Amino acid sequence: xxxxxxxxxxxxxxxxxxxxxxxxxxxxxxxxxxxxxxxxxxxxxxxxxxxxxxxxxxxxxxxxxxxxxxxxxxxxxxxxxxxxxxxxxxxxxxxxxxxxxxxxxxxxxxxxxxxxxxxxxxxxxxxxxxxxxxxxxxxxxxxxxxxxxxxxxxxxxxxxxxxxxxxxxxxxxxxxxxxxxxxxxxxxxxxxxxxxxxxxxxxxxxxxxxxxxxxxxxxxxxxxxxxxxxxxxxxxxxxxxxxxxxxxxxxxxxxxxxxxxxxxxxxxxxxxxxxxxxxxxxxxxxxxxxxxxxxxxxxxxxxxxxxxxxxxxxxxxxxxxxxxxxxxxxxxxxxxxxxxxxxxxxxxxxxxxxxxxxxxxxxxxxxxxxxxxxxxxxxx
Amino acid sequence: xxxxxxxxxxxxxxxxxxxxxxxxxxxxxxxxxxxxxxxxxxxxxxxxxxxxxxxxxxxxxxxxxxxxxxxxxxxxxxxxxxxxxxxxxxxxxxxxxxxxxxxxxxxxxxxxxxxxxxxxxxxxxxxxxxxxxxxxxxxxxxxxxxxxxxxxxxxxxxxxxxxxxxxxxxxxxxxxxxxxxxxxxxxxxxxxxxxxxxxxxxxxxxxxxxxxxxxxxxxxxxxxxxxxxxxxxxxxxxxxxxxxxxxxxxxxxxxxxxxxxxxxxxxxxxxxxxxxxxxxxxxxxxxxxxxxxxxxxxxxxxxxxxxxxxxxxxxxxxxxxxxxxxxxxxxxxxxxxxxxxxxxxxxxxxxxxxxxxxxxxxxxxxxxxxxxxxxxxxxx
Numbered sequence: 001x002x003x004x005x006x007x008x009x010x011x012x013x014x015x016x017x018x019x020x021x022x023x024x025x026x027x028x029x030x031x032x033x034x035x036x037x038x039x040x041x042x043x044x045x046x047x048x049x050x051x052x053x054x055x056x057x058x059x060x061x062x063x064x065x066x067x068x069x070x071x072x073x074x075x076x077x078x079x080x081x082x083x084x085x086x087x088x089x090x091x092x093x094x095x096x097x098x099x100x101x102x103x104x105x106x107x108x109x110x111x112x113x114x115x116x117x118x119x120x121x122x123x124x125x126x127x128x129x130x131x132x133x134x135x136x137x138x139x140x141x142x143x144x145x146x147x148x149x150x151x152x153x154x155x156x157x158x159x160x161x162x163x164x165x166x167x168x169x170x171x172x173x174x175x176x177x178x179x180x181x182x183x184x185x186x187x188x189x190x191x192x193x194x195x196x197x198x199x200x201x202x203x204x205x206x207x208x209x210x211x212x213x214x215x216x217x218x219x220x221x222x223x224x225x226x227x228x229x230x231x232x233x234x235x236x237x238x239x240x241x242x243x244x245x246x247x248x249x250x251x252x253x254x255x256x257x258x259x260x261x262x263x264x265x266x267x268x269x270x271x272x273x274x275x276x277x278x279x280x281x282x283x284x285x286x287x288x289x290x291x292x293x294x295x296x297x298x299x300x301x302x303x304x305x306x307x308x309x310x311x312x313x314x315x316x317x318x319x320x321x322x323x324x325x326x327x328x329x330x331x332x333x334x335x336x337x338x339x340x341x342x343x344x345x346x347x348x349x350x351x352x353x354x355x356x357x358x359x360x361x362x363x364x365x366x367x368x369x370x371x372x373x374x375x376x377x378x379x380x
Numbered sequence: 381x382x383x384x385x386x387x388x389x390x391x392x393x394x395x396x397x398x399x400x401x402x403x404x405x406x407x408x409x410x411x412x413x414x415x416x417x418x419x420x421x422x423x424x425x426x427x428x429x430x431x432x433x434x435x436x437x438x439x440x441x442x443x444x445x446x447x448x449x450x451x452x453x454x455x456x457x458x459x460x461x462x463x464x465x466x467x468x469x470x471x472x473x474x475x476x477x478x479x480x481x482x483x484x485x486x487x488x489x490x491x492x493x494x495x496x497x498x499x500x501x502x503x504x505x506x507x508x509x510x511x512x513x514x515x516x517x518x519x520x521x522x523x524x525x526x527x528x529x530x531x532x533x534x535x536x537x538x539x540x541x542x543x544x545x546x547x548x549x550x551x552x553x554x555x556x557x558x559x560x561x562x563x564x565x566x567x568x569x570x571x572x573x574x575x576x577x578x579x580x581x582x583x584x585x586x587x588x589x590x591x592x593x594x595x596x597x598x599x600x601x602x603x604x605x606x607x608x609x610x611x612x613x614x615x616x617x618x619x620x621x622x623x624x625x626x627x628x629x630x631x632x633x634x635x636x637x638x639x640x641x642x643x644x645x646x647x648x649x650x651x652x653x654x655x656x657x658x659x660x661x662x663x664x665x666x667x668x669x670x671x672x673x674x675x676x677x678x679x680x681x682x683x684x685x686x687x688x689x690x691x692x693x694x695x696x697x698x699x700x701x702x703x704x705x706x707x708x709x710x711x712x713x714x715x716x717x718x719x720x721x722x723x724x725x726x727x728x729x730x731x732x733x734x735x736x737x738x739x740x741x742x743x744x745x746x747x748x749x750x751x752x753x754x755x756x757x758x759x760x
Contacts (some may be wrong), residue, residue: 081691084662090655104692111659115692275470279491282464311461312484312495 001073002097003037005057006066007089007108010042013055014083016240017046019212020053021079027124032076033083034123035096039072045126046079051209052126053216054241068093074120077104085113126243129234133197134227135174139217139237141189142224145176146214148187148343148370153207154180164204166251167228169195177254178207183336184254184373185343203228204251209244216240258373259359262352264296264328267321267365270349274341276318280306281334283314291377292334299323306334321348330356331379337362340372381453382477383417385437386446387469387488390422393435394463396620397426399592400433401459407504412456413463414503415476419452425506426459431589432506433596434621448473454500457484465493506623509614513577514607515554519597519617521569522604525556526594528567528723528750533587534560544584546631547608549575557634558587563716564634564753565723583608584631589624596620638753639739642732644676644708647701647745650729654721656698660686661714663694671757672714679703686714701728710736711759717742720752 014033023031025048034045041058059067075098086094089108097105098117106113146165154162159181166177174195175188213235217224225236228246235242280292284306292306302320307313330353341349346364353360362372397413405411405428414425421438439447455478466474469488477485478497486493526545534542539561546557554575555568593615597604605616608626615622660672664686672686682700687693710733721729726744733740742752 078691081662085659085694088655088659088662090659110698111656111694111696113663113692113694115663116690275468276491279465279468279470282461282468283493283495310496311458312493314465314491314493316491318490 001035001037001075002069002071002095003042004068004070004093004095005042007086007092007094009057009066010094011083011086013042013044013057014086016055016216017044017053018079018083019216020046020048020051022048023080025049029076029118029122030124031079032118032123033079034074034076034120036074036120037070037072039070041067042070045123047124047126050206050245051212052241052243053212054126054243056239056241058239073098075102075104076118076120076123077115081115082106085115128241129227129229129232129243131227131229133195133199133229134225135191135193135195136223136225137174137189138221139224140219140221142226142235143214143217143219145174145187145189146210149176149178149185150207150210150214151339151343152178152180152183152185152372156180161204161247161249161251163208164206164247164251165210166254167203167205167233168200169198177251179252179254179257179373182333182375183340184257184371185340186254186371186373188369199228199230202230202246202250203233204247204249205233205244206247213242213244216242257359258361258371259352259354262325262354262361264323264325264353266296266302266323266351266353267348268302268318268351269321270341270344270347272318273320273349274338276304276316277334277337277341279316280304280314281338283308283311284334289377290333290335291331291379292337293329293331293379295329296323296327325353328353328356330360331377332360332374333377336374340374343372344370381415381417381455382449382451382475383422384448384450384473384475385422387466387472387474389437389446390474391463391466393422393424393437394466396435396596397424397433398459398463399596400426400428400431402428403460405429409456409498409502410504411459412498412503413459414454414456414500416454416500417450417452419450421447422450425503427504427506430586430625431592432621432623433592434506434623436619436621438619453478455482455484456498456500456503457495461495462486465495508621509607509609509612509623511607511609513575513579513609514605515571515573515575516603516605517554517569518601519604520599520601522606522615523594523597523599525554525567525569526590529556529558529565530587530590530594531719531723532558532560532563532565532752536560541584541627541629541631543588544586544627544631545590546634547583547585547613548580549578557631559632559634559637559753562713562755563720564637564751565720566634566751566753568749579608579610582610582626582630583613584627584629585613585624586627593622593624596622637739638741638751639732639734642705642734642741644703644705644733646676646682646703646731646733647728648682648698648731649701650721650724650727652698653700653729654718656684656696657714657717657721659696660684660694661718663688663691664714669757670713670715671711671759672717673709673711673759675709676703676707705733708733708736710740711757712740712754713757716754720754723752724750 036043091109094108102117104115104117227234305315348365416423471489474488482497484495484497607614685695728745
């Protein structure tokens with residue numbers, strides 16, 4: 001195996017695939033990085049038991065030559081040393097070559113590294129999944145849907161299914177839902193082409209997988225292809241193949257949690273509300289579980305407050321656009337409210353309450369594609 | 381006590397004094413931040429057993445009004461909550477007021493905080509030190525001298541005196557020296573006015589104190605006044621007073637460690653050498669104590685290498701400006717070499733060796749104000 005390749009392009013691919021590599025793996029060879037030199041380019045692979053990431057660098061693309069010389073072959077290199085060696089190479093180009101003793105030579109300028117490699121035959125085969133259930137999305141839209149939901153997955157393993165985001169297709173809409181049973185985040189978009197054979201309520205992607213995927217993807221309008229089987233989901237762009245296992249089990253029915261009517265509706269400036277909640281949370285952090293209070297005052301003002309007797313208290317009056325319906329006093333987690341408001345892209349949000357002890361929902365003012373739900377806390 | 385003050389100016393002072401405040405203190409009141417409102421401004425104090433920092437904000441300075449209204453008084457506030465409250469204040473101005481029950485009210489815009497305060501009478505008195513032994517330096521020069529030496533202090537408490545930087549005055553020069561007994565860093569500058577009564581070899585300032593001081597000081601040419609007593613050192617600028625305890629004991633005599641003659645002299649490009657050493661260190665990190673090798677090849681080339689049989693090896697030839705004297709093979713810690721080269725400001729460095737088993741020194745090429753010394757490791 002031999003390849004002479006652009007350092008920065010190689011580094012970008014390395015950074016993508018190492019997101020899947022862990023030094024704490026039960027299968028020792030998975031702590032390595034797989035390099036495959038083929039006739040048309042070079043493919044890197046990183047994997048752990050949950051995620052596999054492949055990144056391909058073509059010989060040339062759009063008139064830019066990334067690879068100068070290549071001889072097919074494959075090798076496993078130390079994921080701990082190889083990335084630093086490439087990053088710190090003195091020249092723009094690096095040459096990587098293996099011999100029959102699995103020695104890997106890396107040359108750049110006058111620097112010459114010799115690394116002990118491992119036989120690529122010992123690396124597990126990565127199945128390219130076969131399925132009819134696939135669809136495509138612009139990458140930036142997928143990243144948005146992940147951002148709007150993934151923070152709400154459960155971090156506790158008591159109900160493992162809740163550590164994932166549920167993907168479902170309903171009425172021509174693709175829907176992402178996450179909940180930790182105290183709050184829920186949902187995001188949906190219309191699908192361009194209908195998708196009839198999408199598995200029902202069982203596509204639950206680990207939140208960690210979606211977070212890693214989102215970090216790797218650039219914020220572009222290019223398409224990403226998503227394919228689903230019974231136990232895996234694959235995300236594919238031009239040069240990236242990202243495979244994640246799905247969580248076992250059936251995701252709970254969440255639609256019935258969402259109140260259909262509201263008794264008090266609040267229209268507020270997103271940023272002002274976020275900052276006031278953030279200030280109130282300052283004194284609610286300890287011994288108090290982040291709980292703050294919100295109280296309506298007339299039809300254009302709310303008071304946000306918190307009280308920790310041992311430390312102090314905070315009160316803030318905030319003028320809002322509009323309050324309709326019943327007067328309200330309600331307590332909730334400032335953390336959940338901050339998480340929900342942070343992902344809102346609109347200047348204003350609508351909050352719909354159904355009483356102090358019922359879940360309330362937060363939405364953008366001008367569309368229905370995002371819905372955040374928070375369960376209140378009993379304090380009044 | 382009452383004061384209405386510019387938020388950002390207050391925040392800057394808070395950030396300075398909180399550098400001295402630790403939540404893990406044996407004296408509970410020192411986990412608080414002291415606020416003193418005086419007729420001419422406001423003084424903040426933070427302290428732990430080693431360092432005390434005072435920051436003063438005048439009512440106005442250079443035509444800029446920082447404080448609008450004030451009533452003298454003093455209070456201790458939670459150093460854990462107060463800084464965040466000020467940072468997140470909605471308006472540019474905050475009002476701070478105390479009542480007789482030691483309640484602190486902080487108002488900004490419509491946000492109103494009430495914090496439980498503590499009686500300032502219970503805060504330890506900070507002695508302003510009285511001494512004739514004082515001198516002044518431009519701040520940027522002091523920061524440079526700290527940067528050039530403090531990284532070499534010992535991190536081990538086996539010889540506590542080595543965790544500090546030794547300040548001494550010799551032949552009209554102010555000299556900073558730090559050593560962990562494996563390497564030494566020295567920086568010296570000529571003093572503008574002679575200083576006869578400077579204590580001999582016992583002014584040893586904890587490295588941690590100098591690091592914190594350096595972080596607080598802006599990189600300006602303004603003067604800083606330094607005063608020394610038997611057990612304390614004070615650094616004073618216009619509005620900042622930084623007091624540190626000195627380490628107990630006598631600093632070892634280090635001058636005799638520095639070789640007076642050299643057998644091999646190397647002149648190299650600082651950045652190229654630093655990068656080559658950094659690359660060689662990549663495979664020297666584990667099981668190998670960061671040890672790398674340097675070997676002269678003729679009079680214009682060196683080879684830098686390291687070898688970890690279980691991982692791999694690296695070799696790099698580097699063309700240098702000039703090599704004079706005997707051929708040389710020497711091994712040393714790449715970490716020490718990287719630390720030493722990083723603080724060199726000149727494009728080229730001179731390295732003077734006196735054989736493979738003797739300490740070697742690294743200097744700038746055009747002045748004698750910085751000296752770095754490294755002890756080699758026996759491997760050849």
